[in-house]
Amino acid sequence: MKVLYIDRIEESKFAICEDEEGNEHVLDILCLPKSAREGMAIREDSNGIWALDEQLTKDRKSEILNLIQEIKN
Numbered sequence: 054m055k056v057l058y059i060d061r062i063e064e065s066k067f068a069i070c071e072d073e074e075g076n077e078h079v080l081d082i083l084c085l086p087k088s089a090r091e092g093m094a095i096r097e098d099s100n101g102i103w104a105l106d107e108q109l110t111k112d113r114k115s116e117i118l119n120l121i122q123e124i125k126n
Contacts, residue, residue, distance in 0.1 A: 055097040056109065059089060070095070 057070035057078055068080045068089065085095060085103050094109035 054099070056106065057095050057097075058113065059085075059091050059093050059095060061091055 055072070057072055057080075060069045060071050060077075062068050062082060066082055068082050068085055070078045070080060072078065080103070082089075086105055089095060089103075089105060092110070092114070094106040094113060095103045096106045096109070097103050
């Protein structure tokens, strides 16, 4: 299963995403759940359907907040 992170949404048509290695992927916004937003993690199942990964999104947000705290200290 492929995991991507939504970096930004352009022209309300395309989701610019990154994978774990930092490679960029452009997805049609219609392929994503309607509740998909910037910063969220999405996972592709074996049928090519994209779904939100709420736990991975929370984990990544926590990791980023910890990095910010480290920088501030």
